[in-house]
Amino acid sequence: MFQTFEDAGETAQTGERLKALRAELERLGVDGFLVPRADEHQGEYVAAYAERLSWLTGFTGSAGLAVVLADRAAIFIDGRYTIQAREQVDTALFTPCHLIDEPPATWLKANLREGQTLSYDPWLHTSDQIARLAKACRAAGAALVALDSNPVDTVWTDQPPRPAAPAVPHPTQFAGKSVADKLAELSSSLEETGADDAVLTLPDSIAWAFNIRGHDIPHTPVALAFAILPREGRPTLFIAPEKADEALRDHLAQTVDIAAPEAFEPALRTLGEAGRRVLVDPACAPEKIRTLLADAGAEIVAAQDPCILPKARKNAVEIEGSRMAHRRDGAAMARFLAWLDREAPLGHVDEISAAETLEALRAETGVLEDISFDTISASGPHAALPHYRVSRASNRPLAPGEIYLVDSGAQYRDGTTDITRTIVVGEPTVEMRDRFTTVLKGHIAIARIRFPARTTGAQIDILARMALWQKGLDFDHGTGHGVGSFLSVHEGPARISKAGHVAMEPGMILSNEPGYYAEDRYGIRIENLILVTEAEPVEGGERPMHGFETLSFTPIDRRLVEPAILDDGELAWLNAYHAEVRRNIAPLLEGEDLAWLTAATEPISR
Structure with a gap:
């Protein structure tokens, strides 16, 4: 199985760990330290050795930052994790702060004293992050300084080793484009920026550029590595020798040189000494890379990682x-939901057994590589936590009259999936049907929209919220994120959110997942993946238009739909969607599963 259900936090040990870290900071002669949820590559997910924030605080969310001073400490989390942080973190030791409403810079200005020194690991923060934090420290009369080694690593005596699984070739039959063709495309983009070289730090960028995949990060098929990409000549991949077996070397022999990680810093210094113009993405590259290059004499070109847009x-x-992955995954989801409808009313299902069953059904496809993230399997009040993670301690049964929310996905070599369905066990309340259908209206609005070229996610995000806003409701997460191709389930640069300022282009895959959360009672989220397409011209239209093709094929729980709340167009969309679901996945089902699908996709009438 790809998911474990161990209890998340270790709050009993938090006090001793915080005490040990403070003692190490005193030994180093600094007054504080920043502990981000990050590794040297700044991806969303990290290997076990880099779970420093979780080890120190007990918080297991995928984004956060702790600031530790001698007499106080704070942990910064966004709206997704407000409730989770209260449950996992000892608030007598760490004050929870909202990452947006009270950002670290504001807290530092108020809590640092003149003359103090706040330290950080320059491999774990981007240049953009350090620039903001350094400004806040100066405003308080304090200094922000880089350390040569990470003090958390010093006191974390049983820190896990770095991953050592081999990287593997990703065949062109799945990638669709050869390494040579991708490198030619990247060389052209470097020429446009005027850079002589680019430093690649994001594992998914490296995986995409060199058509490789790996097993270093949970649920994300990448290998941890760095790369230097020259505008002319062969790029160099800096990867641990144990990851670069003969198959990988043969795969890259015609296009890419391979070097050990120890050669990376000297190679950066060589670029600097040669006076090269080097592209470094300030939003994702570690500050350490920028300083190594700048100190050696390189001219820094601050620009976006050249792989990000072509990868998207x-x-x-x-x-x-x-499309193939989603049909396969839709059949597994239908089998799961049919099983759930049979077993949950009998009291035979809890959150863990549901997640395990869904994973097992995906595995029965014979081509499951991994799940794409830890399944959010949440019943009743747990469904009100958008990023709830079930553990042995928190596990609860699916009870009649309650909502069950399952947010899950799979990694197949031909595609990455991510889907959320909200299901009622037994009969829903009137309020549940009202809230569910209101969320569904937002989902349908996104699915049906046509928009001009160069439209951003921020410009259409309101469509997902409008019906909720009219009832005084909202949700505190984005409406949609990008999704990779057998890569990260959360991929930039485009997203549908209030902060989504990148234009959506044909070929981009995003999620469509509005929600509603009634704290301590239930939660609702309806998520499909959607593909940006060039829309058919409209008669009399004057501008090129784009639209979305829905990729996910899983029924939406008809028992939670209140038809009176949907207008004619929305009801027609829902019935047409269910017809597409049946057409695409019925051939993959049989027996009672097929019978369930047929009933679950029957048209709804008023």
Whole structure:
């Protein structure tokens, strides 16, 4: 199985760990230290050795930052994790702060004293982050200084080792484009920026550029490595020798040089000494890389990682692979939901057994590589936690009259999936049907929209919220994120959110997942993946338009739909969607599962 259900936090040990860290900071002669939820590559997910924030605080969310001073400490989390942080973190030791409403810079200005020194690990923070924090420290009369080693690593005596699984080739039959073709495309983009070289730090960028995959990060098929990409000549991949077996070396022999990680810093210094113009993405590259280059004499070109946009624009092979993956995944989801409808009313299902069953059904496809993230399997009040993670301690049964929310996904070699369904066990309340259908209206609004080229996610995010806003309701997460092709389930740069300022382009795959959360009672989220397409021209239209193709094929719980709340167009969309679900996955089902699908996709009438 790919998911474990161990209890999340270790709050009993938090006090001793915080005490040990403070003693180490005193020994180093600094007054404080920043502990981000990050590794040297700044991806969303990290290997076990880099779970420093979780080890220190007990908080297991995928984003956060702790600031530790001699007499106080704070942990910063966003709206997704407000409730989770209260449950996992000892608030007598760490004051929870909202990352947006009370950002670290504001807290530092108020809590640092003149003359104090706040330290950080320059491998774990981007240049953009350090610039903001350094400004806040100066405003308080304090200094922000980089350390040569991480003090958390010093006191974390049983820190796990770094991952050592081999990287593997990703065949062109799935990638759709050869390494040579990708490198030619990247060389052209470097020429446009005027850079001589680019430093690649994001594991998914490296995986995409060199058509490789790995097993270093939970649920994200990447290998931890760095790369230097010259505008002319062969790039160099800096990867641990144990990851670069003969198969990988043969795969890259014609296009890419391979070097050990120890050669990376000297290679950066060599670029600097040669006076090269080096592209470094300030939003994702560690500050350490920028300082190594600058100190050696390089001219820094601050620009976006050149892989990010072409990686997000899926090619025809990747798009067809995603369609195939979603049909396969939709059949597994239908089998799961049919099982759930049979077993949950009998009291035979809890959150863990549901997650395990869903994973087992995906595994029965014979091509499951991994799940794409830890399944959110949440019943009743747990469903009100958008990023709830079930553990042995928190596990609860699915009870009649309650909502069950399952947010899950799979990694197949031809595509990455992510889908959320909200199901009622037994009969829903009138309020549940009202809230569910109101969320569904927002989901349908996104699915049906046509929009001009160069439209951003922020410009359409309101569509997902409008029906909720009219009832005085909202949700505190984005409406949609990008999704990779057998890569990260959360991929930039485009997203549908209030902060989504990147234009959506054909080939991009995003999620469509509005929600509603009634604290301590229930939660609702309806998520499909959608593909940005070039829309058919409208008669009399004057501008090129884009739209979305829905990729996910799983029924939406008809028992939670109140038809009177939907207008005619919305009801027609729902019935047409269910017809597409049946057409695409019925051939993959049989027996009682097929019978369940047929009933679950029957048209709804008023």
